């Protein structure tokens with residue numbers, strides 16, 4: 001069957017489809033969160049079901065855990081797996097050095113822990129995620145609920161010293177109530193004017209009491225697989241400098257497209 005995907009879903013799907021080629025039998029794989037990562041989980045599930053691929057998956061959110069189980073991937077905790085061969089995840093922004101902003105879907109904390117505990121991190125993205133400088137996408141910062149308004153004020157005061165803060169810092173909402181992460185925390189979205197020094201910004205943010213983690217992923221990602229709406233994928237490996245392009249055909253079994261609610 002030829003799937004009738006929109007160009008954006010085609011881009012996400014081909015990136016995911018190409019990225020799962022890095023997964024080998026017996027691997028322990030970190031499973032990212034978000035709409036692009038959901039394609040990867042479906043692709044991996046298909047390989048498990050149809051080709052007998054034997055892997056264990058460590059999900060980075062309750063959403064991903066649920067989807068992974070549904071598509072037939074054996075799910076274990078990070079503490080059971082201890083160290084992972086590979087993590088595949090999406091991103092909100094990717095810069096030329098493959099530094100990232102993540103957390104648009106609220107899963108940055110588990111994502112950063114899982115990616116850091118992996119030999120390699122592969123990011124899957126559509127072309128719109130590439131930027132020259134990080135920071136147009138609001139930077140998510142996970143904070144504990146206790147005293148969050150004080151933490152917000154401290155974040156604003158600290159960033160004004162770095163001259164990176166734009167017009168506002170907002171508490172992420174779920175309807176009228178604060179959005180609550182899988183770890184029971186809140187998220188502040190930082191609207192920045194620029195991030196001149198992402199490493200410094202990340203370190204400074206994580207020094208503030210009440211801040212649990214921020215969405216800057218510096219020197220964590222090894223490979224970016226970028227999908228395009230016409231089926232092209234571009235692979236960028238920061239360690240080898242390799243850049244290659246190929247084209248994938250979007251002709252898939254019904255199973256993988258049967259469940260598109262994620």
Ligand SMILES: O=C[C@H](O)[C@H](O)[C@H](O)COP(=O)(O)O
Nearest residue numbers: 034035036103104105106107
């Ligand atoms: O918290 C969510 C994650 O960092 C996502 O990987 C990121 O927001 C990208 O999501 P999507 O693939 O839906 O654009």
